[in-house]
Every structure is written in structure tokens, then in C-alpha cells.
Amino acid sequence: MTRRDRLRIQMSHDVRAIAREIITNEGVEALTLAEIARGVGVTPAALYRHFKDGLPEIVSRVAEDVVDDLVQELQSAVDSYPADNFAMRMIAPVRALRSWAITHQPEFNLLFGTPSAAAGDAHGELTSAWVRRLAAIWGPTFVQLWTERGFPVHAEDEMDPRLRQQMLDYGADTGVDLPPGAMAVMLSCWRSLYGQIALEVFGHFAPLFSDQEPMFELLMQDLVRSMGLGDQYQPPTR
Template identity: 85%
Template sequence: MATLGRRERLRAQMSAEVRSAARRIITRQGVDALTLADIARLVGVTPAALYHHFEGGLPEIVYRVAEDIVDDLVQGLQSAVDSHPEDNFAMRLIEPVRVLRSWAITHQPEFNLLFGTPSAAAGDAHGELTSAWVRRLAAVWGPIFVQLWAERRFPVLTEDEMDPRLRQQMQDYRTDTGVDLPPGAMVVMLSCWRSLYGQIALEVFGHFAPLFSDQEPMFELLMQELMRGMGLEAQYQPPTR
């Protein structure tokens, strides 16, 4: 591996400091509070100097910070998957969702950046940002669904039963993410994600509060329902305390 020269090391260090400063602001105040002036002040440079490292300005910084957040999140999700044996499909699907829920509750500003309303700070980069983390998340759950489909087929719509528009979207998603599932199985995977995301978002944004102060039972009920639909209910394990 080639050794970085002094200039390259300084550039890498400055890039890391800028991303770290921007992430601190996002974590404490939200992405909408992010400005070049505030980042520059934390790093100890002028706002104009940031363009030497991030030519795209604030949207590029937001994009790079989002990459860092996704890197950390995906590492935690994959560790949760790997904590269960390969033949326990239910828990390899469920455990990372539990991690995602916990992370979303305790990292709401970062959750908002990745999953919330597009931010002005991200500018045109938001669409690319969203596409990037969708692919990363697909790489966590997709291989489990592929292995499950290969070993234990679950009920799906046939292609003839699907709206042609839906069938095409599933095929496009397969091409984009590399998750090699037939359209019907892809619908099941994405329907699971839609239900899980909806449950997590309702909790993060407080839509059930204060009626339900503890939403974990509803969350776990949803896990069991989804596993039952794929014939995996016997593998379900309640969360450890």
C-alpha cells in the first residue's frame, strides 16, 4: 500500500476534522442548523478555506457526513446479523432492526438526515444521499432474504398477479441493489421494510406519545407478524433484558 505524502495526510486530516465538526452540529442542533460559518469556526479556518477540500460546499459536506453516519450504522447492523447463526433467518432479520430502532430513538437528528424530509443544507445531494444509503441497507438484509428464498420459499405474488408497474419497479430495484430475488420475493422484502420503517418513524417522531409510553411491545408484535408471514415464527426470540 502506497504511503500518503505530507500534503495528502494534511488533506485527509482536514477532511476528517470538517466532517467531525459538521456531525457534531447535526447531532446537537439538526442538519438545518448547519452552516459553513459554524463548521469553519469549529475547525479554525475561514469558510472560504472549506472549498479547498469540499468543492461542492455545504451539500458535499452533508453528503460526506451522511456517509460516515451510514458507515457506523451499517457496521452495527451487520454485527447484529452476525450474532446469530446462518440458519436462524428470523433473528438475522430481526436483530438488526432492533439495533436500527434503538439507534433511531437515540440519534434522532442523524435519523432525520437520512430518513427525514430533504434538507436545504443537503441541496441537490439529498437524492444521491438517499440512493446511497438505500443500497447500503439492502446489502444488510438482502443477502438474508436471498438465502431464505433459496432454502425456504415463502408465499409470494406471481409475476402475472402483479401490477406491471410494480413488477418493473422490483426488477429495477434488483438491478440497482444487486439483491437477486424474483419480483414477488422482492415485494415481500420491501413490504417488510415499509412496515418496519413506519413503526420506527412513528415512535421517533412521537406520533403515539403520550398514549403509548413504551412502544417496544408493539414493535415486537410487528416482528412476530412479519416472521409468521414467512413461516419463521418458530425462530423468533424475544429481546434479552
């Protein structure tokens, strides 16, 4: 590797680190090329030599860094339970996601919140990439559960044809090998859990509920019971 290559890699690292710091401290809408350049010690124009698409590309690279860290944390939570404990391999990463979201709200907002002007057209690609990574966390557990034990699903001929096709498309895109009915169950679980987390993170229940963990745990118990896994549920340790 040449000295120029090392400098290029270091510059890319420094830019992403500064941009992530700004997002963490001030939110993604505070992110500008001028602020990043000031933090790195270069001119805004110089950033285009490393990120030709400017600010949206920097936001995308930062989002990738955030997702990499988060996925590693979620996967560690999954792996902390044995392969046959399906309920806890579903629940553990959701608990980890909730904890992360509460303590990393600006980064949660970058990935899951309203599309930001700083991300521009890149926000759609950012979201799609994150959804694929998310499928790799929960998908294998649902596939194994479906293969070994099964769980209640709607018959395919009872599904709206549009929904059935969307489930097939999602499976083809993410590599999660489930029939449409089982896929719909997996995504319905995720929709419910994400909705609960988002309501808490964005303060929609405050100040009515100062401690929202009991409601969160009740939802998870209901979901795993609906799949016949209620006996595997373990309450969070204190």
C-alpha cells in the same frame, strides 16, 4: 504520502467531525459553512479547497460516515445469529436500527427525514446510497431463505406490471437476486418496520403509548410468521 496529503486528509476528517457534532447537537438545519469553519479554525472560503461543492458535499460526506457506522452496527447484529436462523437475522438488525434511531434522532432525521436545505440536491443521492447499503444488510438473508425454504409471494402474472418492473429495477440496482414477488415481500417488510420506527422516533404515538416496544415486537412477530418463521422468533433479552 506527502505532508500536504496528510494535511488534506486531516482537514477533511476535522470538517466532517465538526459537521457531525453540529448535526448531532443542533440538527442538520443548524449546519452552515460559517459554523463549520469556526469549529475547524479556518475561513468559510477555505472549506471550498477541500469540498468544492460546499455545504451539500460536506453533508453528503457526513451522511456517508453515519451510514458506515450504522451499517457496521446492523451487520454485527445480523452476524450474532447463525445463518439458518432467518427470523432473527431479519429481526436483530431492525432492533438495532430502532435503538440507534431513538438515541440518534438528528442523524436518523438526516438519513430518513425531510430533505434538508443544507443537503440541497445531494439529498436524493444520499438517500439512494443509503437504500443500497440497507439492501446489503437484509438482502442476503431473504435470498438465502427464498433459495432454501421459500415463502408466500404473489404470482408474477398477478402483480401490477409497474410494480413488477420496479422490483426488477430495484434488484438490478442493489444486486439482491430475488424474483419480483419475493422482492416485493422484502420491501413490504422493510416499509412496515421503517414506518413503525419513524412513528416512534418522531413522536407520533406519544403520549398515548409510553412504551412502544411491545407494538414493535408484535409487528416483527407477524412478519416472520407470515413467512413461516414464527418458531424462530426470540423475544428481546432484558
